[in-house]
Amino acid sequence: MAKKLYLYFLNEDEQPTTIxxxxxxxxLDSAAVRSFMEKVIAMELFTHKGQKKYASIKGAKYVDKKTEILL
Structure with a gap:
């Protein structure tokens, strides 16, 4: 199983964007993830069309993906 972490943000236009x-x-617990996401927002490193790509936190989740090979 491959576990992935999805970090959901909203950009300045309130459109969803994901890391x-x-x-x-x-x-990682929710406090550590929130802290990281707040740091990403505060650094303002990413822009798209002149606007902040990550302006506010929408949520985060771990996702397990299980692959079953049949042949």
């Missing part, structure tokens, strides 16, 4: 972490530390 996908392929191999996250699986022991």
């Amino acid at each position: 996908l972490v392929q191999e996250p530390n699986q022991t």
Whole structure:
């Protein structure tokens, strides 16, 4: 199983945008994830068409993807 961490943000136009972490530390709690997301917003490193790509937090979740090979 491959666990991934999806970090959901809203940009300045209130449109959703996502950061996908392929191999996250699986022991992160909500406080640690929120802290990281707040730092991403505060750094203002990413823009798209002159607007902040990550302006506010929408949510985050771990997703397990199980692949079953049949043949």
